[in-house]
Amino acid sequence: xxxxxxxxxxxxxxxxxxxxxxxxxxxxxxxxxxxxxxxxxxxxxxxxxxxxxxxxxxxxxxxxxxxxxxxxxxxxxxxxxxxxxxxxxxxxxxxxxxxxxxxxxxxxxxxxxxxxxxxxxxxxxxxxxxxxxxxxxxxxxxxxxxxxxxxxxxxxxxxxxxxxxxxxxxxxxxxxxxxxxxxxxxxxxxxxxxxxxxxxxxxxxxxxxxxxxxxxxxxxxxxxxxxxxxxxxxxxxxxxxxxxxxxxxxxxxxxxxxxxxxxxxxxxxxxxxxxxxxxxxxxxxxxxxxxxxxxxxxxxxxxxxxxxxxxxxxxxxxxxxxxxxxxxxxxxxxxxxxxxxxxxxxxxxxxxxxxxxxxxxxxxxxxxxxxxxxxxxxxxxxxxxxxxxxxxxxxxxxxxxxxxxxxxxxxxxxxxxxxxxxxxxxxxxxxxxxxxxxxxxxxxxxxxxxxxxxxxxxxxxxxxxxxxxxxxxxxxxxxxxxxxxxxxxxxxxxxxxxxxxxxxxxxxxxxxxxxxxxxxxxxxxxxxxxxxxxxxxxxxxxxxxxxxxxxxxxxxxxxxxxxxxxxxxxxxxxxxxxxxxxxxxxxxxxxxxxxxxxxxxxxxxxxxxxxxxxxxxxxxxxxxxxxxxxxxxxxxxxxxxxxxxxxxxxxxxxxxxxxxxxxxxxxxxxxxxxxxxxxxxxxxxxxxxxxxxxxxxxxxxxxxxxxxxxxxxxxxxxxxxxxxxxxxxxxxxxxxxxxxxxxxxxxxxxxxxxxxxxxxxxxxxxxxxxxxxxxxxxxxxxxxxxxxxxxxxxxxxxxxxxxxxxxxxxxxxxxxxxxxxxxxxxxxxxxxxxxxxxxxxxxxxxxxxxxxxxxxxxxxxxxxxxxxxxxxxxx
Ligand code: B3K
Ligand code: ZN
Numbered sequence: 107x108x109x110x111x112x113x114x115x116x117x118x119x120x121x122x123x124x125x126x127x128x129x130x131x132x133x134x135x136x137x138x139x140x141x142x143x144x145x146x147x148x149x150x151x152x153x154x155x156x157x158x159x160x161x162x163x164x165x166x167x168x169x170x171x172x173x174x175x176x177x178x179x180x181x182x183x184x185x186x187x188x189x190x191x192x193x194x195x196x197x198x199x200x201x202x203x204x205x206x207x208x209x210x211x212x213x214x215x216x217x218x219x220x221x222x223x224x225x226x227x228x229x230x231x232x233x234x235x236x237x238x239x240x241x242x243x244x245x246x247x248x249x250x251x252x253x254x255x256x257x258x259x260x261x262x263x264x265x266x267x268x269x270x271x272x273x274x275x276x277x278x279x280x281x282x283x284x285x286x287x288x289x290x291x292x293x294x295x296x297x298x299x300x301x302x303x304x305x306x307x308x309x310x311x312x313x314x315x316x317x318x319x320x321x322x323x324x325x326x327x328x329x330x331x332x333x334x335x336x337x338x339x340x341x342x343x344x345x346x347x348x349x350x351x352x353x354x355x356x357x358x359x360x361x362x363x364x365x366x367x368x369x370x371x372x373x374x375x376x377x378x379x380x381x382x383x384x385x386x387x388x389x390x391x392x393x394x395x396x397x398x399x400x401x402x403x404x405x406x407x408x409x410x411x412x413x414x415x416x417x418x419x420x421x422x423x424x425x426x427x428x429x430x431x432x433x434x435x436x437x438x439x440x441x442x443x444x445x446x447x448x449x450x451x452x453x454x455x456x457x458x459x460x461x462x463x464x465x466x467x468x469x470x471x472x473x474x475x476x477x478x479x480x481x482x483x484x485x486x487x488x489x490x491x492x493x494x495x496x497x498x499x500x501x502x503x504x505x506x507x508x509x510x511x512x513x514x515x516x517x518x519x520x521x522x523x524x525x526x527x528x529x530x531x532x533x534x535x536x537x538x539x540x541x542x543x544x545x546x547x548x549x550x551x552x553x554x555x556x557x558x559x560x561x562x563x564x565x566x567x568x569x570x571x572x573x574x575x576x577x578x579x580x581x582x583x584x585x586x587x588x589x590x591x592x593x594x595x596x597x598x599x600x601x602x603x604x605x606x607x608x609x610x611x612x613x614x615x616x617x618x619x620x621x622x623x624x625x626x627x628x629x630x631x632x633x634x635x636x637x638x639x640x641x642x643x644x645x646x647x648x649x650x651x652x653x654x655x656x657x658x659x660x661x662x663x664x665x666x667x668x669x670x671x672x673x674x675x676x677x678x679x680x681x682x683x684x685x686x687x688x689x690x691x692x693x694x695x696x697x698x699x700x701x702x703x704x705x706x707x708x709x710x711x712x713x714x715x716x717x718x719x720x721x722x723x724x725x726x727x728x729x730x731x732x733x734x735x736x737x738x739x740x741x742x743x744x745x746x747x748x749x750x751x752x753x754x755x756x757x758x759x760x761x762x763x764x765x766x767x768x769x770x771x772x773x774x775x776x777x778x779x780x781x782x783x784x785x786x787x788x789x790x791x792x793x794x795x796x797x798x799x800x801x802x803x804x805x806x807x808x809x810x811x812x813x814x815x816x817x818x819x820x821x822x823x824x825x826x827x828x829x830x831x832x833x834x835x836x837x838x839x840x841x842x843x844x845x846x847x848x849x850x851x852x853x854x855x856x857x858x859x860x861x862x863x864x865x866x867x868x869x870x871x872x873x874x875x876x877x878x879x880x881x882x883x884x885x886x887x888x889x890x891x892x893x894x895x896x897x898x899x900x901x902x903x904x905x906x907x908x909x910x911x912x913x914x915x916x917x918x919x920x921x922x923x924x925x926x927x928x929x930x931x932x933x934x935x936x937x938x939x940x941x942x943x944x945x946x947x948x949x950x951x952x953x954x955x956x957x958x959x960x961x962x963x964x965x966x967x968x969x970x971x972x973x974x975x976x977x978x979x980x981x
Contacts, residue, residue: 122973127433127486133256134165134172135204138300140258142248146266146310148230149220152181154212155248157258161207171211173200173249176227176242180249181214200249213249222246223888223928231376232335234311235271236389238382241432241491244303254429255534257300264310265292271310273333275370277301277385297385299365300532302428307384309333309372316342320353322363328353332395333372341396344407345371345414352415355449360523362422371395371414375854378890378931379495381413383420390417393855393891399779399820401856404786406821411453416446422527430534432491436483436559437537439495440503444511447504455783457671461726464646464672467505468735471497472564472651476738478941478981479974480562480589484537487591489973492931498562505649506558512601512619512647513555514548522547554623555599562589565598565650567622571640578606578631578638582622584650590981597625603647605670606631606638612667617644639663641677644670656680658705665709666716671723678713679731681706682755686731687739689751703755707762714766721774721787728794730756733904737945744947745908753801753868760802771795771810779820786822793826800830800868808838815842825859833868857884858895865899865906872906873913887925890932897921901939908946912953915940919957922971923964930968937961937971941978955979 137157145152159171175198183190183202186209193202200213222229227246228237237243245252262276268291274283278297285291313333320328330349332342349371356362370387377391394413397406423445424438451459474480474497481494483503488494511519525547526540533539537559545552568583582602586595600622605614620629639660643652656664656677661684664677685702688694694702713719713727733752737743760767770791777788792814799807811827811834818824824846831842843864850856861884864875879885879896886892897918901907907914918936925933943954961967962975 122489122969122976125432125488125491127431127484130431130433132165133162133251133253134168134170135159135251136162136165137251137256137258139261140250141261142263144262144264144266144308146235146264146271148233148235148270149218151217151219151228151235153215153217153248155215155250157211157213157250159204159209159211169203169205171202171204172196172251173202173211173213174198174242174245174252175200175215175249176246178215178217178246178249181216182212184212186210187212198245215248217247224931225376225378225890225929226931228308229376231374233270234309234313234374236309236311236372236374237307237384238378238389239306239384240304240382241495242304244306247306250303252303254302254304254431257302257428257532257534259300260295260297260306262295262297262308263292264308265290266310270312273309273311273313273315275307275309275333275372275387277305277307277387279367279386299385299425301385301425302534305383305385305425305428307382307387307389309387309389312336313372314339316346318346318350320350320364320369322353323357324363326364326367328364328366329368331368331370333370334392334395335373338373338392338396341398341401342373344397344402345390345395345410348411348414349418351411351453352418352449355415355452356419356422356445359448359452360422360445360520362419362527364421365426369418371417375891376889378929381417383417383424385421385425388417390414391891393858396855401821401850401853403822403825404781404789407781408450408454412446412450415449416442419445419449426532427527427530428534430536432488432494433485434536435491435494436499436503436506437535437540439500440483441507441540443500443504444507447508455720455722458722458726460645460672461675463501463504465732467497467501467649468738469732471501471649472738473734473942473945474498474938475502475562475564475589476587476945477938478590478944478978479938480981482560482562482592484559490934490969492970493934493973502649505646509555509558509599509601509648510544510548510550510552512603513599513621514544514550518548518550519544522550552599554597557596557598561586561595561598562592563587563595565600565648566653567600567602567643567650568653569640569642570655571637573634573637576633576635578634580604580620580629580631580640581626582620582629583626584622585625590977597623599623600648600650602642603644603670605641605644606634607641607663607667609636609639609663612663614638614641614669617670619647641668641670641673643676644668644673646672646676654680658684658702662705662709665727666712675726678709678727681709683731683736683739686736686748686751686755689755690736690740690744690747703758703762706755707759710759711763711766714763714770720783721791722783723787725787725790725794728791728798734902737904741945742947743945745904745950746910749905749908756798757801760798760800764799764802767795767798768806771799775814775817789820789822789826792823793830796826796830800834804834804836808834808836812838812842815845821856821859825863829863829867832863835869835871839869854889854891858891861885861892861895862899865896866903868905872900872903873909873917876900876906876917887928890929893921893925893932894935897936901936907939908950910950912950912957915950915954915957919961922961926964926968926971927966930970933968934970934974937974937978941974941981943978944981 139158141156143154219228219230226243274293276295281294281296283293314336315331315333316339318330366386373390373392373395381390423441522544526543563586565586570581572579602620605617607614661677661681668674774788774792811830815827831839943951
């Protein structure tokens with residue numbers, strides 16, 4: 107037997123700083139107030155920080171004040187106004203002993219923003235200065251207890267050259283400003299709301315503002331501004347409209363009102379994430395602000411609306427109530443994703459939004475949950491917290507809270523969130539605090555439900571249905587798969603919205619909520635003289651994988667009749683999944699292949715002909731499941747086969763339904779541009795029609811795509827046409843790509859699309875194109891958007907990434923090694939595609955693993971990449 111005390115540490119933990127949730131201790135010192143003084147310059151910004159520190163009565167009771175730093179040198183240290191020499195560095199941290207209960211600690215440091223390629227802390231972007239502090243970037247600016255449970259009131263002074271930095275912004279309210287000597291000026295800001303250091307922000311640069319005003323329900327007039335580079339202010343209208351709509355929605359739906367007299371947003375071209383919710387001064391990646399019809403697709407418009415809302419909603423779920431420690435990240439992120447999903451559903455088509463959200467979950471989170479990086483929505487251990495800004499914490503986190511809304515109903519859930527905000531306003535809270543508030547406010551028992559916070563892995567629910575007499579017996583069995591560090595799992599609480607359809611009438615007798623709590627549970631339904639068709643997990647009421655016994659006939663029935671739009675979509679997806687998985691696994695005879703195709707073709711023809719459907723929804727129903735999602739269903743999968751079978755089906759559908767696709771393309775092409783649901787639906791279908799025609803009749807598809815491209819008065823049509831052309835080996839391809847590049851030269855966000863379309867294309871030589879594009883004059887390794895545009899699009903392109911000789915894997919590994927010293931945070935995001943090696947057939951698995959091992963042997967990896975690579979090799 108193993109003697110556990112002698113068990114060697116797992117390799118991932120050797121020499122690595124591991125942080126554990128169970129080791130949380132309250133801080134010894136609090137910092138109720140901080141004053142920061144910045145003498146701004148692009149390559150040497152002097153920072154003087156004055157911390158009023160107070161012993162924490164609830165702390166462990168030592169006298170040591172540990173101030174985190176990263177790459178900082180203290181120029182001078184003073185305590186209570188007197189120079190102080192009795193301090194030392196412990197690694198990157200500055201440590202000093204303080205005798206009393208309250209002191210003022212003043213420290214001077216200097217940072218070089220232009221050398222900060224990590225884009226964490228204070229950095230330069232195109233001549234402006236800006237910050238990104240979540241999660242641990244503040245320690246790259248000033249020595250500070252850089253943990254979210256230390257909340258301070260900030261006073262910020264900054265001074266600098268007026269010509270270089272005409273606009274000087276920070277959190278809260280401007281309180282003073284003036285002119286200095288030699289063409290300098292200064293400004294002072296004060297944020298009355300205590301906040302953790304990760305919400306600190308500063309921006310200095312040559313920016314112009316688009317302005318508007320919002321009056322809150324209690325009459326507070328809030329000045330709104332979106333700061334961008336000169337010339338971009340014509341593309342901020344949609345973001346501003348989205349902001350105003352979110353402020354109103356949060357009042358109406360969650361009773362949350364804004365709490366300062368101004369709300370500023372700044373758009374920055376170099377940004378690691380999508381955006382950041384700094385108090386009163388959100389900083390955004392330009393891609394989630396700038397839009398006009400010529401340069402932004404309908405998808406971009408939706409993303410902007412969603413992200414603007416998400417960051418705004420953080421003002422309550424994140425800022426007013428923040429996280430006690432980073433293990434609680436889903437407290438703010440899961441909840442805020444749910445809130446932005448609900449907002450977007452209210453603004454547009456709720457069913458389509460639900461389908462999109464589930465598609466993202468399945469494409470991004472399910473693979474995480476079944477791979478080496480699986481973790482619960484509230485992780486237990488990390489080395490680098492940046493690696494835990496994941497689809498699990500965000501999107502599964504949102505699904506978990508959404509289940510609470512299903513269990514409680516809207517009104518009771520709102521009572522729970524009201525209680526949460528009331529109880530914890532101004533605090534750094536935990537996921538447990540949230541669950542308890544929902545329990546108390548909504549009157550729910552979430553005892554067993556808490557396992558969703560503890561256990562990783564996507565639960566599987568096996569369904570069987572029996573019919574005897576007039577009674578239906580539904581047996582549900584759940585299993586939660588083993589994940590790294592969690593070999594044994596307990597049953598979850600799984601709410602399943604369910605309906606039983608009468609085959610002859612096409613109707614059901616009312617939906618029921620079945621709550622599965624045991625490993626196996628039986629539900630009976632009297633009054634059914636004939637076997638019904640089961641519709642289960644309607645609306646995707648639980649983030650689980652259903653293994654259903656549905657026959658092809660059942661799925662065709664549901665695809666045509668289900669009155670739950672998500673379930674209808676799901677039936678269509680399932681119909682295709684069953685067929686393609688069988689095809690890839692070599693289980694189809696020529697007869698069953700034809701029968702399967704005919705069933706899918708028939709269902710799709712019915713959808714195309716269904717006049718009761720709106721085009722936005724029709725556009726969802728005709729999308730084939732993605733290769734990644736299909737691959738997830740197959741052990742030791744050959745991604746090449748998945749690709750080929752999916753393309754073959756697409757080609758067959760393109761050929762069989764060719765007149766319908768042509769008619770659809772003609773009909774939709776006649777709809778003029780507007781942002782109405784009808785016009786957006788037409789644009790979505792227009793490109794879908796081309797997608798099916800392309801493999802069936804490339805010349806015809808190219809002719810139509812060229813016409814769509816040439817006649818486009820908006821980016822949705824233009825990008826859709828170019829996407830189809832980029833996948834074809836025909837002369838129209840080169841001409842359109844060249845035109846696109848010339849037409850949008852200098853527009854960084856549109857040139858990103860030009861890179862992405864080629865890297866993500868179906869073209870047989872996509873990998874060669876990516877290699878050539880890496881040497882293009884417009885490619886730059888230091889801009890995260892550009893790197894993602896080229897390489898993330900490639901890594902998400904299975905036909906190219908999984909090339910059998912491993913060239914795609916090598917390309918991504920080379921990128922990781924090249925990018926890591928420049929920006930470890932972004933580099934680490936490219937590890938998961940290689941980390942899925944265990945799911946893939948042995949030859950490719952060995953090649954993927956070899957690339958991970960090559961990365962692991964590199965001498966000086968960032969903590970970000972090292973953690974991801976080590977976990978991927980072990981997990
Ligand atoms: N809270 C930020 C995340 C920043 C990412 C740091 N690595 C954006 C958001 O989720 O709203
Ligand atoms: Zn967020």
